Amino acid sequence: MKGIAHAKLNLTLHVTGKRANGYHELDSLVAFTEFGDHLELKPADRFSLRVEGAFSKTLPPVQDNIILSILRLIEPKGKSFQLKLFKSIPVAAGLGGGSMDATLALRLATDYLGCPLPNNLDHLTSIGSDLPVCLTGKPSMVKGIGEKITILDNFFDFPVLLVNPNKPVLTREVYESLAEVNNPPQTPYPSGGIKSEVITWLREQRNDLELPVFQLCPEIKTILSCLREQEGCFLARMSGSGGTCFGLFENYTQVSNAAVVINRFAPEWWVQPTRILPN
DSSP, X not given: OEEEEEEEEEEEEEEEEEOTTSOEEEEEEEXXXXXXXXXXXXXXXXXXXXXXXXXXXXXXXXXXXXXXXXXXXXXXXXXXXXXEXXXXXXXXXXXXXXXXXHHHHHHHHHHHXXXXXXXXXXXXXXXXTTHHHHHHTSOEEEEETTTEEEEOSSOOOOEEEEEEOSOOOOHHHHHHTOSOOXXXXXXXOOOSOOHHHHHHHHHHOOBTTHHHHHHXXXXXXXXXXXXXXXXXXXXXXXXXXXXXXXXXXXXXXXXXXXXXXXXXXXXXXXXXXXXXXXX
8 A cells, every 4th residue: 555645835824823822823725745755554463664765864763753643543453564654855844744644654554454534633633733634635724723624625736846955944943933923814715716816815925934934044035036036936935834935837847947947056955846736
């Protein structure tokens, strides 16, 4: 059994408040890309998790992997298996790699074991606030601390270029550096299903975490400037708490050309052409 843990993008991210328990309230449009990590499940006498791939060495020890935390939510029912993770998504990159790996592992495991997916959102958000939307794997509006999800049935296949400075950005440090936590929410999402209206709407929204990340990782501002200079890029923004930025383009040729230009400008950066999955 195999699957792809598609990288998650926060196309918008408005921080609208902070709860007494320290969790931040968000208002965000989340989408997923064709690019991602690969996960394989095989029957085995005992459970094991093996990690390979470009970013495997930057992960925490296997015993601390979020995959193990989420698999504790299900009953093994006397069957065991091994998981092999091929890690292609950068770590601490604002792309939800760990959460997507965990939810894919959960799907593969429940299919193999013949048991239902856990339906307690509190259990999921206690492990990771973005786990509920990652479990859907669909373009969604996300509010609260990640538990309020509205799936968008008709989104768009946007060509996208992902760029990361190859430096981890720690979410905790970003939120600690956030000066204002009570920001305006998103304006209403256009309901007409017209691509040009969605593009206009996206441009009018924000990522409230960009400013603190500029202080923690100044390369992010440079990446955004580079993306905005590329032909056909109609929106450049940081995803999540950073440090990956994305550029949305008019067509795939422009994405490929931009990737070449940015690779030449900064060969030390991680650059990945892909597309947003519409559903």
